[in-house]
Amino acid sequence: MPESDQSIGRKILGFFIKEESGTESTGTPATGKPAAGAPPTGASTPAVPRIPVNTGASNPTPASPASGAVDPKFAQHFADVLAQNNPAGPDYFEFRETLQSLASLGLTEEKQFQAAWASFKALAGTTDVSKLTTTANQYVGALTKDRDAFGKSVEAAVAERVGGLQNEQKRLQTENESLAKQLLAIQQQIDANTNRLTAIGGDITEQSAKITQNQQNYEVTFAHFTDQIKGDIAKITQYLK
Template identity: 70%
Template sequence: MPEPDKSLGRKILSFFVKDEEPGTATGTPPAAASAPAAPRPSASVPTPSVTSPGPVTPVERSAVNPTGTVDPKFAEHLANVLAQNNPPGPDYFEFRETLRSLGNLGLSEDKQFQAAWASFKALAGPTFGGSADATVLTNTANGYIAALNKDRDGFIKSVETALAERVGGLQNEQKRLQTDNESLSKQLVEIQKQIDANTNRLTAITGEITEQSAKITQNRQNYESTFAHFIDQIKSDIAKMAQYLK
């Protein structure tokens, strides 16, 4: 699809954020501005898919300011949204540009608006048919608000989707790891109990080894003594039989 009018997008952007010239703040005119801007062609601005410096996604920065800040990336994106929804012919933005050009003339606010309105009617020409009705300005301004609200709805939906996918996935992992840690902690308790039981048994076995070794050694000694007694007795009888039974 065709690209939107980038010069219009930059012009709209300058209404809301600081211009590129140092020291020019929002709503203040450029140093050289002293007359209403020339009308732009009345052909409608194409409305392709949103183009911005980069994908407008909910997750962009690691540091979070709880009150938010005016982000140049989002500012350019929203300016492009407005440019894409710009109707044909002069409207709120031409009036806004005319009003801004009067800001350095030292007029009071009401005089600035009245002068901008007179200049805008001259700029618009037959569009109003000589009518002094300014509803075309409020209607188109409200149309831009509606376009921004629609874009915001889409952005909020993408935020919720990102939260569900990214944060939800992290929360599920968090719960799984917590469950694993609880299970491992219980296993550690059981393992420690088993270690303590084994240690106690090892202590008991050491005593039993000493006791059983002593018993077995004593039994062997008793056996050897009994065995020697039997052997000596038999040998004694053999000797006596050899002596007395010739």
């Protein structure tokens, strides 16, 4: 991804994810110069992001499933998706940036949205609120399209990693039933297959748990991003008439 998209991606990430004290969303100390892109594999674990509280923007109900979590790598991924789909000229992105800058001024939520809208109108030279809702929905659409692609990759991963092991498990179980009815001479083969079945059981449990947790983290992160955008859309529709 071009450097400009990376920069926008990090900026967008800050709109949706708030780090624990003193860190940026990438896990880098808040120096104003976050490292480009997501943390490399094997790097120290970044601070776990949390859903913003009392930011002045929408505060959606915590997403489910509860067993998932907002994952830093997916948060960075979604920020990059939004950056890649950021069109030229002012749109919902710039509106949300202005809205966030007003969070610390002690204004009511309605006043914050109205002030952000006034600033956006001057910047964009338009009085059409649909400019915000339309582009916000385009961002939701981009994230949804990415989610669909991710779902297909999960299905492929399950088929490759778990499906193959399950097929082998069924085959060996059937073979053992047959071998058990044969002469004692083949007992050694049965024992070998049984040992393999034990190993497969552990592999299935491990791989299934990894894939399920990864999918749950993705879903929660997806819901976290889209809920905030949809919440903003609802407030835009409510306050900016």
